[in-house]
Amino acid sequence: MTDTLTKTAAGRLFSRPAAVASCAGFVLIGMLQALYGPAVPGLREEYGLTPSAAGLGLSLHFTGGVAGVLAFNAIHSRISNRSLLAASYALMAVGGAGFAFAPNWPFALAAAFLGGLGFGGIDYGLNQLFAVGFGNRSTAMLNVLNAHFGIGAVLGPALIAWLGPGDYAYAFGAGAVLAGALILCTGGVRSQPPRTAQSLGEKPASGGLLSRVLVGFLALYILNVAVEAGVGGWEPTHLETVGYSATVAASATSVYWLMLTAGRFLVVPITLRYAPERILAVCAAGMTVCLLLALIPGAAPVAYAGVGLFIAPVFPTGLPWLNSALPQAKRAGAWVIAASMIGGVAAPPLLGAGIEVSGIHAVPWLLTVLSAASLAATVWLIALTRKASS
Structure with a gap:
């Protein structure tokens, strides 16, 4: 019985505090994605944009997200799980701060892309790690994780409504601060790889x-x-x-x-x-x-x-x-x-x-x-x- 418990614990990639911090990370990416739309009136006033030009912020965020998923997947085998998540949070912190205090619209778009890279890294990294990191409870934990994305998506527009579209920079700045804080919460993420079909002696599919x-x-x-x-x-x-x-x-x-x-x-x-x-x-x-x-x-x-x-x-x-x-x-x-x-x-x-x-x-x-x-x-x-x- 003790051996079983030890194997179960060893197979989990997240300590309890790290799992809680990961849920906070999904609140963050849900919030950041949802901030762009409500911020459009403020962006138009700040930079003198047309509606379609103001919408490019979210487009660059999603473009960065796709690039982030593929890029972090490509290098995941060469870096630790903790490094992947810390680098992603760092990109979101820099991108969020850059978007909040951008001196011009091209700079803001570059910051949106940079933040999107981090968004993609967290979306890929945490989904992938939660899918293998909790044993038989992985499916349940993945649903809990992604539910927190929805919480963030509700909080983002509510924050802009409270601040006013003209003060969108404070919302993005708050997101950057939270991303920076979450870098400090990655210590409980372990790096042992999940067992594959080959390591279990299973016959792989053709x-x-x-x-x-x-x-x-x-x-x-x-x-x-x-x-x-x-x-x-x-x-x-x-x-x-x-x-x-x-x-x-x-x-x-x-x-x-x-x-x-x-x-x-x-x-x-x-x-x-x-x-x-x-x-x-x-x-x-x-x-x-x-x-x-x-x-x-x-x-x-x-x-x-x-x-x-x-x-x-x-x-x-x-x-x-x-x-x-x-x-x-x-x-x-x-x-x-x-x-x-x-x-x-x-x-x-x-x-x-x-x-x-x-x-x-x-x-x-x-x-x-x-x-x-x-x-x-x-x-x-x-x-x-x-x-x-x-």
């Missing part, structure tokens, strides 16, 4: 099957993030079109994001009893049904809240499934995290193009198609991963 499984996960993540961003971006417009007031539409969208955060906490006890693939199958079916219900005007606000609840566990719950399905593909996690970021950026304008052709009333239909495709990808992955393990 190259062709491995490629199909990876493609399936990439499709699953892109489709789910497309639905997540699509609902967040187009729900208020659709609700106003079917007769709701702007206030009700905005409130319903806030409820959607709150449900997405709450769902990750609520699923934690479920992850301790059921396999990730079963949870994802139920989630995909549930959000598809909810999007069909959103076609009924009277049910639409509640239906969209249901989408938030069902889609909440997908991103964090899929990563442990990915690691168990492809233990020999060390970069798989980085690719799906990067793909999810790209999907989040590309989905709203692509949906906008579809809406221009079919009209606002078609929003639930378009999102249902994406959700149904996600369900199909989940079922396909279940079949593929069973074949890989047989």
